Amino acid sequence: MVTEPAFELLEDHAAFGGRQLRIAHSSATLACRMTCSVFLPPGADAGAPVPVLYWLSGLTCTDENFTHKAGAQRLAAELGLALVAPDTSPRGLDTPGADERWDLGTGASFYVTATAAPWAPHWNMHDYVIRELPALLEPAFGLDATRRAVSGHSMGGHGALVLSLRNPGHFASTSAFAPIASPMHCPWGERAFSAYLGSDRTTWRAWDACALMEDGADFGPHPVRVDQGEADGFLVEQLQPERLEAAATARGLALDLHRQAGYDHSYYFVASFIEPHLRQHAEALATAG
Amino acid sequence: MVTEPAFELLEDHAAFGGRQLRIAHSSATLACRMTCSVFLPPGADAGAPVPVLYWLSGLTCTDENFTHKAGAQRLAAELGLALVAPDTSPRGLDTPGADERWDLGTGASFYVTATAAPWAPHWNMHDYVIRELPALLEPAFGLDATRRAVSGHSMGGHGALVLSLRNPGHFASTSAFAPIASPMHCPWGERAFSAYLGSDRTTWRAWDACALMEDGADFGPHPVRVDQGEADGFLVEQLQPERLEAAATARGLALDLHRQAGYDHSYYFVASFIEPHLRQHAEALATAG
Numbered sequence: 252m253v254t255e256p257a258f259e260l261l262e263d264h265a266a267f268g269g270r271q272l273r274i275a276h277s278s279a280t281l282a283c284r285m286t287c288s289v290f291l292p293p294g295a296d297a298g299a300p301v302p303v304l305y306w307l308s309g310l311t312c313t314d315e316n317f318t319h320k321a322g323a324q325r326l327a328a329e330l331g332l333a334l335v336a337p338d339t340s341p342r343g344l345d346t347p348g349a350d351e352r353w354d355l356g357t358g359a360s361f362y363v364t365a366t367a368a369p370w371a372p373h374w375n376m377h378d379y380v381i382r383e384l385p386a387l388l389e390p391a392f393g394l395d396a397t398r399r400a401v402s403g404h405s406m407g408g409h410g411a412l413v414l415s416l417r418n419p420g421h422f423a424s425t426s427a428f429a430p431i432a433s434p435m436h437c438p439w440g441e442r443a444f445s446a447y448l449g450s451d452r453t454t455w456r457a458w459d460a461c462a463l464m465e466d467g468a469d470f471g472p473h474p475v476r477v478d479q480g481e482a483d484g485f486l487v488e489q490l491q492p493e494r495l496e497a498a499a500t501a502r503g504l505a506l507d508l509h510r511q512a513g514y515d516h517s518y519y520f521v522a523s524f525i526e527p528h529l530r531q532h533a534e535a536l537a538t539a540g
Numbered sequence: 541m542v543t544e545p546a547f548e549l550l551e552d553h554a555a556f557g558g559r560q561l562r563i564a565h566s567s568a569t570l571a572c573r574m575t576c577s578v579f580l581p582p583g584a585d586a587g588a589p590v591p592v593l594y595w596l597s598g599l600t601c602t603d604e605n606f607t608h609k610a611g612a613q614r615l616a617a618e619l620g621l622a623l624v625a626p627d628t629s630p631r632g633l634d635t636p637g638a639d640e641r642w643d644l645g646t647g648a649s650f651y652v653t654a655t656a657a658p659w660a661p662h663w664n665m666h667d668y669v670i671r672e673l674p675a676l677l678e679p680a681f682g683l684d685a686t687r688r689a690v691s692g693h694s695m696g697g698h699g700a701l702v703l704s705l706r707n708p709g710h711f712a713s714t715s716a717f718a719p720i721a722s723p724m725h726c727p728w729g730e731r732a733f734s735a736y737l738g739s740d741r742t743t744w745r746a747w748d749a750c751a752l753m754e755d756g757a758d759f760g761p762h763p764v765r766v767d768q769g770e771a772d773g774f775l776v777e778q779l780q781p782e783r784l785e786a787a788a789t790a791r792g793l794a795l796d797l798h799r800q801a802g803y804d805h806s807y808y809f810v811a812s813f814i815e816p817h818l819r820q821h822a823e824a825l826a827t828a829g
Contacts, residue, residue, distance in 0.1 A: 266808035322611035519555035
């Protein structure tokens with residue numbers, strides 16, 4: 252009996268001595284077909300498990316934005332780090348409003364487990380990233396389940412913080428680029444949480460990075476690096492990094508906010524500062540596991 | 541009297557301490573509106589003229605492929621090198637067939653001066669890259685007209701070689717990624733040259749890198765680096781780097797062909813090997829001018 256492969260290999264490119272892959276699979280969690288980009292550093296098939304960074308992208312992105320534009324593969328190859336970039340939401344479903352609402356439909360998710368119709372049960376990117384994707388990819392590519400890091404951009408930067416806060420020990424190292432600090436307190440987040448979670452704001456706290464810190468969650472032993480461009484057009488109304496700083500400080504958590512003069516919200520900003528993030532993750536992962 | 545600015549600034553992003561710009565302007569040479577991406581390294585506005593690499597992209601590309609995907613800005617910032625990435629063809633004209641023929645219409649050009657209808661007089665990317673664009677950008681951004689390098693990918697790799705061979709002294713340093721070696725001897729090139737230049741093949745020699753070398757042209761004092769992936773699907777039928785090697789060897793020209801096992805035709809290949817190209821250009825430009 253031949254076992255069906257669990258995913259289809261859409262692309263396989265040599266890159267920096269390693270391999271840049273793109274896979275597609277049928278997701279049980281989301282009940283749709285999903286794509287995911289995976290970079291394997293040189294020597295990843297040699298036997299020793301490879302530490303891995305999960306990258307969560309922002310609103311309107313796919314698995315390809317980080318993969319094409321962040322220039323992360325060069326240093327990941329040098330550091331021996333795999334990169335996994337999932338898509339940002341379920342796709343191809345008939346969920347009402349999904350194609351009209353860029354801020355909460357296709358290309359959005361806030362990496363929550365939605366509880367309100369029509370987004371539940373499909374909009375469950377939390378479980379997809381925390382459970383289904385690692386179970387699918389880690390054994391297949393020899394990735395080290397004891398040495399995972401997480402980072403992301405904007406909505407995905409908040410996703411990285413929340414997934415780390417909600418799942419102690421799952422990620423050994425956490426960082427973020429221009430994250431939405433507190434969806435409960437910004438227009439993007441309020442619209443999305445109202446839709447995904449309903450109108451009872453007390454249920455929102457379990458999906459808000461600042462509220463999770465206030466309610467006792469932490470990131471584990473390693474400091475969290477956050478970079479934020481000061482010329483980012485979303486800074487004041489949507490991102491509000493001062494809320495993250497305040498919540499971390501109140502709890503004594505090591506969250507290092509780097510404000511970068513002149514930088515905007517684009518992937519040029521991510522590319523410009525990906526290096527210190529990857530180096531910090533690699534250092535933390537070297538002592539994890 | 542207020543002077544009209546010669547171009548419109550479409551984008552201006554901080555990147556690696558410098559600026560990633562995208563401009564649009566009305567091209568007199570091509571008689572259409574064109575976009576162009578420009579990276580300025582840190583300190584480019586400090587007064588000293590900045591050496592500049594012109595990058596020519598391949599079939600179906602725009603000015604953005606290299607800019608988004610090659611990861612060149614990091615090292616260009618370190619080396620103090622500006623990057624200019626023009627579009628690959630005229631756009632938005634009513635040229636018959638331009639939108640149907642990806643291999644010679646919109647997104648194609650082979651960087652020639654077309655002489656046959658309907659491509660003449662618009663398909664004149666040679667003069668656009670050699671004359672109009674430098675005259676527009678170099679004074680505006682403080683780029684050093686005595687320290688120009690040129691490189692490119694595929695059709696644009698051949699464009700880099702041909703523009704360098706046809707214009708002695710214009711570029712101080714030349715390189716290419718997976719260039720079409722000899723358009724006269726491959727299907728893409730034969731179709732394009734038939735359309736742009738007509739059926740008299742003797743006129744084609746002035747636009748074919750191998751024929752130009754055979755007929756006495758050279759690249760100037762600095763060696764030319766060429767990288768070619770050995771898993772490139774276009775290698776045998778379209779690219780044929782052995783023709784470049786033979787033509788250079790016959791003339792005693794220093795053309796260093798690096799065959800890279802496992803690499804394909806994508807920008808992952810370009811990104812993987814852009815560093816040695818940029819370092820070689822920067823070294824050559826340091827002694828030019």
